Amino acid sequence: MDCPSEEAQIRKRLAQVDGIRGMVFDLAGRRLEVTHEPAGQNAILRALHAIGMQAVVAPASQQVVYFIEEMDCPSEERQLRSVLEPLEGVQAVDFDLKAHTLTVSHSLADTASIARTIEGLGMRPFEKAEGSAAPVAGEPVPVVASHAPLAAPAAGSATRFFISNMDCPTEKATIRKRLGAVDGIERLDFDLMQRRLDVQHHLPDTAPILKALSDVGMKATVERAGGQDPQGQAVYLIEKMDCPTEEGLLRKALEGMPGVKALDFNLMGRTLTVSHELADLAPVTAAIERLGMAPVLRSASEPAPSVAREFGTGISRGQWIRMVLSGVLALGAEAMVFAGTPEASWPIILASLAAIGLGGIETLKKGWIALKTRSLNMNLLMTVAVIGAALIGQWPEAAVVIWLFGIAEMIEALSLDRARNAIRKLMDLAPESALIRQPDGQWIEVKADTVPVGSVLRVRPGERIALDGEVVAGQSSVNQAPITGESMPVEKVVGATVFAGTINERGTLEFRVTSRKGETTLDRIARSVQEAQGQRAPTQRFVDKFASIYTPAVFAVALAVAVVPPLAFGQPWFEWVYKALVMLVIACPCALVISTPVTVVSGLAAAARRGILVKGGLYLEQGRHLKSVALDKTGTLTHGRPALTDIIPQGAMTKNEALRLAASIDVLSEHPVATAIVTGHGNAPLATVERFEAIPGRGVKGDVDGRTYYVGNHRLIEELGICSPELEAQLDALEFQAKTAVVLATDKEVLAVLGVADTVRETSRQAIEDLKSLGIEPVMLTGDNKKTAQAVATQVGITSAKGELLPQDKLQAIEELLARGPVGMVGDGVNDAPALARSSIGFAMGAAGTDTAIETADVALMQDDLRKLPEFIRLSQRVAGILTANIVFALGIKAIFMVLAFTGHASLWLAILADMGASLAVVFNGLRLLRAPAATRVNNS
Template identity: 60%
Template sequence: MTNRHQHEHEHVHSHEHAHTHADQHEHGNKHDHQHAHACCDHGDVKMAGNVEKAIGSSDVVSLPAGASTVVYSIENMDCPTEEGLIRNKLSGMTGIVRLDFNLMQRKLTVSHTLESQEPIQAVLTSISMQAVLISEDGRSNQDAAVAPAANIANASRKWWLLGAGAIAAILAEVFTYIGSTEIASPVVLLSVFAILVSGTSTYKKGWIALKNFNLNINALMSIAVTGAIIIGQWPEAAMVMVLFSLSEAIEAMSLDRARNAIRGLMAMTPEKASVLQADGSWQELEAKSIAIGATVRVAPGERIPLDGELSKGQSSVNQAPITGESIPVAKIVGDKVFAGTINETGSFEYRVTAAQTDSTLARIIHAVEEAQGSRAPTQRFVDSFAKVYTPIVFVLALGVMLVPPLLLGLPWMVWVYKALVLLVIACPCALVVSTPVTVVSGLAAAAKAGILIKGGVYLEEGRKLKSLALDKTGTITQGKPVVTDIKLLTGEQDTVLQLAASLAGRSDHPVSGAVTSHWKTAGNGTAVFEVSDFEALTGRGVKGQIAGKWYYLGNHRLIEELKICSPTTEAVLYALEAAGKTAVIIADEQRPLAIIGVADTVRESSRQAIAELHALGIRTVMLTGDNELTAKAIAKDVGIDDARGNLLPEDKLAAINDELANHGTVGMVGDGINDAPALAKSSIGFAMGAAGTDTALETADIALMDDDLRKIPQFIRLSQRTAAILKQNIALALGIKLVFLIMAVMGIATLWMAVFADMGASLLVIFNGLRLVKSLK
């Protein structure tokens, strides 16, 4: 890029940037290694900082040499109750370096220095965690997929048992209501049956928790039910256990809706595809077995099974699952297609460019699942609060049970009952589950709209953005120069354009490509002239002989050197350059024949996006390597507040530092490759067109899967809604707890009312959080 700025008078230099950008988008894989070095060459951009941003956490732990990593799927790790139990049991174990929990995906990642993972598995088994090893040091366990199959049958059995227990508990209450005592034989038998069929697993979990000195909801509920039995409240004990089990079952179903918000994308890729064979025939094969380079045929209405590049035919493709675009995109030979998208019209063939496990859709799903494992700021606060809250309420319950009877001589049974109600209310499950459900719902909503957010921390931070820096080429503009003006000076326009296209066709410069492309349309298929003695004139243009006569195609400097520049030519050149366009002159040895204006056109969505950002109170600034005139012209056209041109990567980095110092939270929008230092330094880095480049998908904090800048205001509004729902959920959870704490102390609340309150609070925050899933539709 440095060479691009060595010649101040080379007006074509802006499009060398465009060429570089286009090449890197087309060959993203090739540049991954170069990008990695580019990020490390700048002192202000440290790799540790990038890692920290990637996982969305401030507590980055360096693993010791020789450490291994294992990943478990734990089907009964449903909420922070199980996480706390596992953490307490494993964290004190010798050789355990780090524990990472992903409750929404029911995954536990353990980094350790043990000789094998068996001791970890043994500990998990000892606390009744159904742990299945799914990955060890990056190697997948092929048997892991079959482990959860039995869960469907188990779920059905649990619902039948729960129904039987509910009937028994209701009958026990009815017998009491019509005149039986709480300790009458039919009432006790029905209550025992209800407790056994609905609460056995709760008692098992509660006993394990108490053995490990962990006051989770199962321990609290076991104590409460046992206490109710001791004081002779058999029907209420049964009803409490049934209601608690029912609340757990409904909560698990509700959480599965959040878990499946992203998993549903996996169903979008067909399992089989029609593949061309060596003998020319077509055969249906499993998509997972199809090799890169194979030719696949897709009929109208079918989903595309694998990523690839169109090799024959044309069609329009609905890319909404990948990019969130509502309008189908026209595809011709050479265009990319993505797994999971829908072929709308014509039949076509394409060459596979990625295996099923490495498709763009698969990488999106993987990235969002990883993002769910990183804790957002609100979630970290709530988790810390819950660790203090539960012991405090437990001590309060002990005080309520002991102080009035011992010091004031009040009845034991009354105050023991009040203490049991407090124990039920003490569960922080609704409070703790409110944040991950809300964050996951926001991540899912964004992914379905073509906005890939790498962690809850960025989802929460988006609403705080005060300034947004944007690269020009490929971000605000198309990244592809086109002919915008033709100023004929002498001769016939068609002939002059044909001469220009003849010379341009021999050059690989992007500006020459624009001239050639224009002639293909304007010339109606007319062939270009034969060129002999062709020569590239470095930094100035090209020359060659056509029909024995020399012609030149180049910039202002070339015409000056040929001494054929007139005042009329100067005036046209100045007008084009002042408008931020590159001027290309076609001339013979005596005079200029025409001046062609070439420009990188502004995206249709850019003006609206900038207007929406301003409406949200966000300052905008353009950072580009193009010349100052071009930068200011484009900025004025789209309404950007500030424009800075002639910037090297280190200059963009300095500009981001300046914006951070003056405005606080600053975003940077680029292609994820050229702008790596600035993207890494910014508070939130946005990569444009991430569906077209692996590097952008991997390096940015937020990846926009298409090239639509309007997704950024969408993201900011989603961030604002997420923050509002997080506050609502915390207020709901704490408010309901507080009301029932007061009611319990006053003696108004009963045990079953406390269970209803706990269940209601949990379901309220879950369903409130799930509203985000459809918020961007």
């Protein structure tokens, strides 16, 4: 029992059995839970056996809970899943990474095999007594075969460190290795997102820990000592916080505040998360308000989509009117100067002051705040330049400069909102209401966020699906492009999965809800992309650091230009002060700083539109550096399930009759090859089979119309004594093509040969060709036999294929590939966990319905289409090209105008025009990623 057809067959048969109250199917685990009258068990078993189901009563489930110190991130979870889920007797595994606990549901008399399997991965399982708390310190004792509960280690001290340059698994591994050599340290808990490390230890002070961290280049500060948890986290939504200038102001105001432990900024989402130990957040709120910002406090657990919708994205009509009037007045003042009116005349001064007041008052306010907080940012530079121009009598230029700066800021804000909206619009795809079935059979419309899991919803043609679910009635085609990027609608029948935000095209569907609002696949995608947007890519970190050095340096140069020539060489003050003011305008790092985040965010959004979920700018940038890609065979290059490929009739037998006979007998078998033959037969009528019998290791047999037929392998035919050289040649030919040969025969003659294989996906060959054209070497790593591996590799165009590999062998293969350069690994997000974790980028394919893959993969390909992999790499190359162009352009403009300013050939208004133009150019260049078609050779619109 492993597909909906068997489920339907069982439901139909058990519906005829008295005393059955309910049925719950688990096709993946081949389990059926039946609620029934006390005396009904034997009747159920007889009914199942009557339709060929090999049913046994499963042993009662037990649970064992392990504390595993080394298990604290998704890569360890993937490793453990890959080895425990196939283990005989293990029914389910449940992880709590934060608590370092693993709960295993099993039907074993002795759990020693579970413990040994965990230890085989280099982890130490500590079995918890029922109801006990997780150990918090001490050396966990490995579990042995005995079930006697072990004492938890004694508690020590707990210290939390903030490590500013720890934000990826590489640093985590380095720290774990270094601190593992420090005596007295018992346990490490990492939070890479918040750059925190919690250390349980028995040391008198933290000096040895700080020294060890410093030895490996980590910049650590003690955030909290004594082991007490902080009171919590506060999330502020700040409308005016959307660039590094505001982040710098907030860091300066909040980082030294008593009780504030850590700050986490998401400029694209305009959110600030404050980790604190405060009883009252009023001091934090007041500090933010003193910077001219209006913080809105939200719960730390509130879903990201509501945060994204909190603020409007448009600029008010009043703002536009003020900017238009400011421009008219500023350009009017400039025109009067060209017409001969003296710059010091009252009409020009008043017009310029009005223009500055209408179009630049916000900039001046921000400049004043920056001066008070001693933050050298672009608002302060603009303020100094405008006031300096006014003081030397250049009123019209002061007005034009601040007006152009204000216009540039407004256009940049609109452009950044477009990048934000790419994900916000994705969230808006799911409707806010849904039709729900009532107990009396009536249908009413309710809000989607009130619908509980298990409810039955109806969606009509042309409507969007509100929540994830499983179809229970109806048939239709659904446009899944928002989730998987597929261009063609997907057929949906009973048992199929539907996703929130997708469009039902032609038929009415009824489906049972499997995920509530906020937990759907669409929600998880949006949440992952928003989290990725909040992370700084390597290029962005470089640019931010460069800007933090560049701006003060240019300010210092401008100051020297203003005072040194007049004081040292008797040069005119007016000329050199004016040149210095032009340099101040050029010193604004706006174009440079904004160039990276808008490009990376646009790239992440463009990938999501294509059904490629990238977990951060790091992977988006790193994709273009891959030298090789390792691919699992089953489920990646192939469909992952056997299918009937060949029917070769012998003698007078026809293809249809051979298939009918083979399927009639195989329908009673549970073997995957038999399932493939039955599926290949379709819904055509089957013959009645009597005296069915399984022949272990060989096949099956049964009587049809009084004649005995055999369906089996090469060995069975040899034992029947009916193998011939001609048949041997046919079997060898099929096996050479990596196919399983199945023979239909009587005890006297062979009637037909059938071929069954895990067929190669139609898109795999083109994907491999695309990877080669990009200069990337594809390598197949599979646990299947070498003959099959080579046959599939030949079909798809892979020259390097390794078969019969265990998980540790795949890991070794990845290590060897890494010696030649960055490596990508494509798997299913659960299996191949060690190799996926070790690779430079781990890709999970077909992740639309897989929670684990979406949460843990570096890059999740939502559709079962390997062509998405080269598409991602092309997108990575395109993002890198735009990033490079933006940075070179921004720095080039500044270098040119530095020279022009020093030689006296640049005016203030020309400098701000160039700076504004550069900023807008890099923003629009980055936004081109949102307009670009899918980066693939095939029509994948």
